[in-house]
Amino acid sequence: MASKIPVLEIFGPTIQGEGMVIGQKTMFVRTAGCDYSCRWCDSAFTWDGSAKDEIKQMTAEEIWERLLELGGDRFSHVTISGGNPALIKALDELILLLKDNGIRVALETQGSRWQDWFYHIDDLTISPKPPSSGMTTNFAVLDEIIEKLMKSGCIDHVSLKVVVFDDGDFEYAKMVHQRYPYISFYLQVGNDEVTECDNATLRTKLLDKLEWLIEKTVETKEMNDARVLPQLHALVWGNKRGV
Amino acid sequence: MASKIPVLEIFGPTIQGEGMVIGQKTMFVRTAGCDYSCRWCDSAFTWDGSAKDEIKQMTAEEIWERLLELGGDRFSHVTISGGNPALIKALDELILLLKDNGIRVALETQGSRWQDWFYHIDDLTISPKPPSSGMTTNFAVLDEIIEKLMKSGCIDHVSLKVVVFDDGDFEYAKMVHQRYPYISFYLQVGNDEVTECDNATLRTKLLDKLEWLIEKTVETKEMNDARVLPQLHALVWGNKRGV
Ligand code: SF4
Ligand code: SF4
Numbered sequence: 001m002a003s004k005i006p007v008l009e010i011f012g013p014t015i016q017g018e019g020m021v022i023g024q025k026t027m028f029v030r031t032a033g034c035d036y037s038c039r040w041c042d043s044a045f046t047w048d049g050s051a052k053d054e055i056k057q058m059t060a061e062e063i064w065e066r067l068l069e070l071g072g073d074r075f076s077h078v079t080i081s082g083g084n085p086a087l088i089k090a091l092d093e094l095i096l097l098l099k100d101n102g103i104r105v106a107l108e109t110q111g112s113r114w115q116d117w118f119y120h121i122d123d124l125t126i127s128p129k130p131p132s133s134g135m136t137t138n139f140a141v142l143d144e145i146i147e148k149l150m151k152s153g154c155i156d157h158v159s160l161k162v163v164v165f166d167d168g169d170f171e172y173a174k175m176v177h178q179r180y181p182y183i184s185f186y187l188q189v190g191n192d193e194v195t196e197c198d199n200a201t202l203r204t205k206l207l208d209k210l211e212w213l214i215e216k217t218v219e220t221k222e223m224n225d226a227r228v229l230p231q232l233h234a235l236v237w238g239n240k241r242g243v
Numbered sequence: 244m245a246s247k248i249p250v251l252e253i254f255g256p257t258i259q260g261e262g263m264v265i266g267q268k269t270m271f272v273r274t275a276g277c278d279y280s281c282r283w284c285d286s287a288f289t290w291d292g293s294a295k296d297e298i299k300q301m302t303a304e305e306i307w308e309r310l311l312e313l314g315g316d317r318f319s320h321v322t323i324s325g326g327n328p329a330l331i332k333a334l335d336e337l338i339l340l341l342k343d344n345g346i347r348v349a350l351e352t353q354g355s356r357w358q359d360w361f362y363h364i365d366d367l368t369i370s371p372k373p374p375s376s377g378m379t380t381n382f383a384v385l386d387e388i389i390e391k392l393m394k395s396g397c398i399d400h401v402s403l404k405v406v407v408f409d410d411g412d413f414e415y416a417k418m419v420h421q422r423y424p425y426i427s428f429y430l431q432v433g434n435d436e437v438t439e440c441d442n443a444t445l446r447t448k449l450l451d452k453l454e455w456l457i458e459k460t461v462e463t464k465e466m467n468d469a470r471v472l473p474q475l476h477a478l479v480w481g482n483k484r485g486v
Contacts, residue, residue, distance in 0.1 A: 013461045015471050022265065023429070023470035025460055076467040186266070203446060211479050217268055218256045224319035227266035228258050230475070236454050 003090035004057035006032040008046050008083070009241070010066050013075045017233030019186055020159040021106055021123045026077040027067050031091070034083040035112055038133035040165065040192050042239075046083035060093035064101070079106040084113070092117040108161075110135075111142045118145070119152055125186075127161040128176055130169035132190070139179075146180050158183055164213055165190035174222050187228045189213050191239075199238040206234055246333035247300035249275040251289055251326070252484070253309045256318045260476030262429055263402040264349055264366045269320040270310050274334070277326040278355055281376035283408065283435050285482075289326035303336035307344070322349040327356070335360040351404075353378075354385045361388070362395055368429075370404040371419055373412035375433070382422075389423050401426055407456055408433035417465050430471045432456050434482075442481040449477055 012027035032055045034047035045051040058066075067078065078098055085091055086109040095117050098105050106123035118124060128142060129135045149158050160183045162173035169190070177185045189209045196202045210230045217223045255270030275298045277290035288294035301309075310321065321341055328334055329352040338360050341348050349366035361367060371385060372378045392401050403426045405416035412433070420428045432452045439445045453473045460466045 015457050015460070021470070023472040025467055025469055025471070072464075074461065074464045074467065200443075200447070203450065204443070207446065207479055210475070214258050214479070217258070218317065221315075221317045224268055224317065226268055227264070228268070229266040230478075232453070232473070235473075235478070236450055236457070 002059040002061065003093060004059060005063065005088055005090050005094060007056050007058045007063060008032045008051060008054055010063065010070065012067075013071050015232065016077075016079055016106065017236075018188055018229060018231045019108070019123075019125045019127075019161050020184060021077075022229055022232060024077055024106075024123075025075065026079045026106065027071050027075045029063060029067070029078060029080050029094070031080065031082045031085045031088055033087050035087060036084065036110060036129060036133070036135050038129055038135055040133065040190065042191060043081075043083065045241075060090075060097045063094055064097050076102065077104045077106065079108075081108050084109055086110075086113040086115050086118075089115060091115070092120075095120050111145055112138060113141070114145050114148065118149065119154060122157055124149070124158045125161050126158065126183075127163065130162055130164065130172040132165040132169050133163075143179075146183065150182070155183065159186055160184070161186040161188055163188045163190045165192055167216075170213075170216055170220075174220065177226065178222060185226050187213060187217060187223070187226050189228075189230050191231060191234050193239075196239060202238050203235055206230060245302040245304065246336060247302060248306065248331055248333050248337060250299050250301045250306060251275045251294060251297055253306065253313065255310075256314050258475065259320075259322055259349065260479075261431055261472060261474045262351070262366075262368045262370075262404050263427060264320075265472055265475060267320055267349075267366075268318065269322045269349065270314050270318045272306060272310070272321060272323050272337070274323065274325045274328045274331055276330050278330060279327065279353060279372060279376070279378050281372055281378055283376065283433065285434060286324075286326065288484075303333075303340045306337055307340050319345065320347045320349065322351075324351050327352055329353075329356040329358050329361075332358060334358070335363075338363050354388055355381060356384070357388050357391065361392065362397060365400055367392070367401045368404050369401065369426075370406065373405055373407065373415040375408040375412050376406075386422075389426065393425070398426065402429055403427070404429040404431055406431045406433045408435055410459075413456075413459055413463075417463065420469065421465060424468075428469050430456060430460060430466070430469050432471075432473050434474060434477050436482075439482060445481050446478055449473060 009030045016024045104122040108125040111126040128137045252273045259267045347365040351368040354369040
């Protein structure tokens, strides 16, 4: 029997708002469940029980059918996000099915768990969480993940991304970048206004924070190779879900 | 005697606000002179005579010294922009000098002229101009440029970018993407508010246009592989020069 994957939402086509393929036209599959509980999580509904009635246990085939229903022939890229999709072994079936259909697959995880299907992801973002999240990075696990990816030679498909809310997070980001200097490195402006409903106010706050993060990066020689990015979807659509 | 390069501004470190290395920490060298005169050019001062007293004829060595003076050890990436830097043969000296010093080099041109030093650029953006610019693309020249780059095997370092202001531009973008399907393709929101001084107004207009461009891209199956991006510098700093 085909394995089931816990899915919270499937939507698109839209664009990827952040990270290594920012701007890419894509569909989204959001899985349920996370082993973290970051203080500022912008998708807490995936793990805090508030959306538990919306979780559907779906096979890879069912997810693919739903993607086709929504996207028709208007997509060639799918992003799997969470929660932490790396908790779900059964994603290998979905990833292979997508690749068999000529779809490029992106995925984001915080780097707390390994899955063999990481090797098949076209755009893999590993996003360890900084101190402001309240979480503690297990660097033994992260080292092992990065090492496996390095050895497999698929490092061009991998990036590290650290969300930065404050000076402490920036220091953490510097340390992560220096620990894995060969991996493309992205700094992302943190959005701690996840309940702000006024889009104009949110935009101003986010762009002010982007300016602050750019200034810090510019001053810091250890960040010469870094890329600094906002979340485009938050700038365009605010805190709305499913866009 | 070392050749001279007409330079209009050198500034940074800052971040690259657009295109294939959006967000990258970089220094900028802006050359003077353009063979086009786009209706909405956001750097018309490089060719319309209004800043002609600011043009300095500099050797590669002098430019490098100025970069070091401004950036110290806080950069590893330099972006050469214009005007159209592809008019300037002598840039080869600068590009080699930068590479000798371990600097990655990005450059943007509209694709109206070939230079052999294109082969040495790490991030080469070719940005043919859509109908709203008032310019006409010489596709014979563009074909030749793309073909040379394809043959040299450095196509991973190359992207096409089309700025879109209206539906006609979008059709043009589609045609360009289909003509060169193997080159990474970026759609960029046009800024026709280059005289808007109120940043809040400018931001709202630019983000509304971004939303419009995303919607068009989402609807269009020929754009499945495209990436849609704003100009981050315009969102953060408005129409200010030298940031
Ligand atoms: S790892 Fe991601 S999904 Fe999980 S709690 Fe943190 S921010 Fe939320
Ligand atoms: S090609 Fe670029 S610099 Fe030249 S006129 Fe057009 S927009 Fe301006």
